[in-house]
Amino acid sequence: NAGVTQTPKFQVLKTGQSMTLQCAQDMNHNSMYWYRQDPGMGLRLIYYSASEGTTDKGEVPNGYNVSRLNKREFSLRLESAAPSQTSVYFCASSETWLAGDTQYFGPGTRLTVL
Amino acid sequence: AQSVAQPEDQVNVAEGNPLTVKCTYSVSGNPYLFWYVQYPNRGLQFLLKYITGDNLVKGSYGFEAEFNKSQTSFHLKKPSALVSDSALYFCAVRAFTNAGKSTFGDGTTLTVKP
Numbered sequence: 001n002a003g004v005t006q007t008p009k010f011q012v013l014k015t016g017q018s019m020t021l022q023c024a025q026d027m028n029h030n031s032m033y034w035y036r037q038d039p040g041m042g043l044r045l046i047y048y049s050a051s052e053g054t055t056d057k058g059e060v061p062n063g064y065n066v067s068r069l070n071k072r073e074f075s076l077r078l079e080s081a082a083p084s085q086t087s088v089y090f091c092a093s094s095e096t097w098l099a100g101d102t103q104y105f106g107p108g109t110r111l112t113v114l
Numbered sequence: 115a116q117s118v119a120q121p122e123d124q125v126n127v128a129e130g131n132p133l134t135v136k137c138t139y140s141v142s143g144n145p146y147l148f149w150y151v152q153y154p155n156r157g158l159q160f161l162l163k164y165i166t167g168d169n170l171v172k173g174s175y176g177f178e179a180e181f182n183k184s185q186t187s188f189h190l191k192k193p194s195a196l197v198s199d200s201a202l203y204f205c206a207v208r209a210f211t212n213a214g215k216s217t218f219g220d221g222t223t224l225t226v227k228p
Binding site: 031044045097100103 | 215
């Protein structure tokens with residue numbers, strides 16, 4: 001049982017390049033999330049998927065798109081990377097969208113945009 | 115709007131002494147409160163949560179947290195700190211109406227010295 005996995009672990013992009021961050025969970029969870037973590041700040045929600053087939057914007061969605069490919073997988077795409085998107089990205093999942101459900105996090109992707 | 119404050123960027127304690135990491139919150143309605151721990155270059159790990167019921171919540175690795183509604187606080191505690199407890203700790207809050215949307219504090223770095 002791997003939990004939440006993310007690929008790649010590290011990535012360096014040049015300004016304007018695009019890339020997709022992959023996330024998969026094997027816990028049969030319905031809800032999935034993408035967060036970014038910047039130094040000295042807590043995690044901020046980028047996008048979430050409350051259930052398979054739905055996605056919605058979080059606190060900081062500009063410059064990102066997402067795809068809920070199936071129940072297991074939730075990808076985050078940067079169409080034209082900017083230095084401001086240099087950050088650590090975490091994927092998380094929870095059994096349901098209910099407020100009391102625990103979120104389980106992946107190991108993160110460290111992205112640098114030059 | 116919901117918010118979380120972790121008033122201390124850094125907490126230093128000696129091994130064997132009790133530790134407290136502070137968290138205060140603001141939310142409409144009943145809060146759902148969470149503590150997570152992050153070790154260097156790792157994802158967030160769930161420690162404990164308050165949903166309803168007993169104000170003292172026990173979690174993983176000997177940690178506990180006390181919910182205080184009148185002070186809108188949810189402080190993390192441990193009776194006897196270990197060097198291995200040294201890490202970054204995050205408090206998070208959700209509201210029933212916001213369901214899975216978590217707001218995280220900026221984090222508190224706990225250092226336990228031998």
